[in-house]
Amino acid sequence: MRRARLSRFPLRALACAAMASAVLSGCINLAPAYETPASPVPQTLPSGGLATATPLDMSWRDFFVDKQLQGVIELALANNRDLRVAALNIESARAQYGIARAGLFPTVGAGAGGSRSRTPGSLSTSGEARISSQYSADLGMTAYELDLFGRVRNLSESALQSYFQTEETRRSTQISLVASVATAWLQLAADEQRLALARSTLESQRKSYDLIQRSHALGSQSGLALAQSQSTVEAARADAAAFDSLVEQDRNALTLLVGTTPPAELLPATTTAEAAQLLVPPAGLSSSVLQQRPDVRAAEHALRASNADIGAARAAFFPRIALTASAGTASSTLSGLFTSGSKAWSFAPSVSVPIFDGGANRSNLKVAEAQQKIQLATYEKTVQTAFREVADALAERRTLTERLDAQRSLLGATSRSFELSQSLFRSGATSFLDVLDAQRAHYAAQQTLIGLQLTEQTNRLTIYRTLGGGWSEGADGNG
Structure with a gap:
């Protein structure tokens, strides 16, 4: 099974985003x-x-x-x-x-993971059983709130x-x-x-x-x-x-x-x-x-x-704005985890706007x-x-x-x-x-x-x- 790749994004871009969010936070004090x-x-x-x-x-x-x-x-x-x-x-x-x-401050963590799975032939498009692997290593920021x-x-x-x-x-x-x-x-x-x-x-x-x-x-x-x-x-x-x-x-x-x-x-x-x-x-x-x-x-x-x-x-x-982002590498083989072209990133901002909360x-x-x-x-x-x-x-x-x-x-x-x-x-x-x-x-x-x-x-x-x-x-x- 082919693993979907994330778009490439350098680690320094993630660091810059975290720094920019920290600068923006606390702009208004109510x-x-x-x-x-x-x-x-x-x-x-x-x-x-x-x-x-x-x-x-x-x-x-x-x-x-x-x-x-x-x-x-x-x-x-x-x-x-x-x-x-x-x-x-x-x-x-x-x-x-x-x-x-x-x-x-942003919460930044490093993670690494790997998985192997077997797909039986009855479920495979080729009719043959298949074993797939995926490995990843990344640096991520989870749900950091921009304190605007x-x-x-x-x-x-x-x-x-x-x-x-x-x-x-x-x-x-x-x-x-x-x-x-x-x-x-x-x-x-x-x-x-x-x-x-x-x-x-x-x-x-x-x-x-x-x-x-x-x-x-x-x-x-x-x-x-x-x-x-x-x-x-x-x-x-x-x-x-x-x-x-x-x-x-x-x-x-x-x-x-x-x-x-x-x-x-x-x-x-x-x-x-x-x-x-x-x-x-x-x-x-x-x-x-x-x-x-x-x-x-x-x-x-x-x-x-x-x-x-x-x-x-x-x-x-x-409104509350939260940022979740990660940058790292991903590969279907462990040996290719840090090779050229394996870089991956994700960026997922979210906005929560209070509309009705019963007072x-x-x-x-x-x-x-x-x-x-x-x-x-x-x-x-x-x-x-x-x-x-x-x-x-x-x-x-x-x-x-x-x-x-x-x-x-x-x-x-x-x-x-x-x-x-x-x-x-x-x-x-x-x-x-x-x-x-x-x-x-x-x-x-x-x-x-x-x-x-x-x-x-x-x-x-x-x-x-x-x-x-x-x-x-x-x-x-x-x-």
Whole structure:
């Protein structure tokens, strides 16, 4: 059987056709012109109510001054599972972008094939059985779309912006992780201080109870005083047990955030030393610095992606032109496959024009436009939330110094009151109830001061986090 030959066409002509189609693609972009939305918040951030401003462009290693805390954060960045998932999401988004971008270029493949067939004599024109062979080798381009209206390019742009969004989400996850680890570490330190205070108070109460018990045995103290003293012992014992439980829970929470059990040398000591620097924005700082926040940047990338989706949806209303072509050699014998005169080619353009689709294209466009409006509202809400978080943190900062000073003064006053009540009780000038009241007030003032010191330290973390985790974090977030 004689094999039909294709017309001759040189390989370089196929290459030229592919290059020309690539140049022609993307001539028109139907996506709306993108403009960064106007910021829906005041133009400047609150100053924080402090005269001295500090530099805000620092990495987390510069912000956290406690070496133990730095070590715990480094462990968390290496082991936290949420951060691993965020990093793997980036790999997935990068691959999706690669798939979408591949549509901008022709798909060229090489192929070779051969076949042999036997035709029986009853079907042959000559009445004799015949064996025929055919062999081919070619280089081909399959269904390459000429992107005249930007459909493929906008799909690629949407995938790219989604990839950028995922990267910013990972950065946001990392900043939140750093702040959460530091908060858990500080909470553990505060609860260990509270536990130490409760145990110290319990020991003191037991000594007082022993003295009252001996005095009662001698008849110099009433049964009421003994009962009151015992009640303070039991209350202190209950507090010590409660804080002991909280400390264990704090360690469990820290272990979960870190992703592994932190070594003992990295756990906090029961001190009130500053663990992080204080960041205070200068007066009149533009609220545009909120654009440094990764959640705001992620929201804007999502908005850009939805903008590109509109362009792809609009392009669906226009004709789609696809090219399929191949060039190579064909022969009835394997030995003649690359001989002169065996060249073959094919060129098969196709045009698809939407005529009636039941309104699918129009509905797809409406969906894309609605999604773009949703992403715009989401972006504006993200900016507003960022502004409020910074404003709230700075509003709390304005009063913290005064609250701490007042609490320290209160602690001094309750300490003096407790000492005087003990002296008066020993001289018989007052009842033991006055001593208990003074002691409770002193204990409460100590616990409140520990809580305020924790609030002051976590406020520093909140300011750092709400300002984007430091301007010099960079794309990798590692400072």
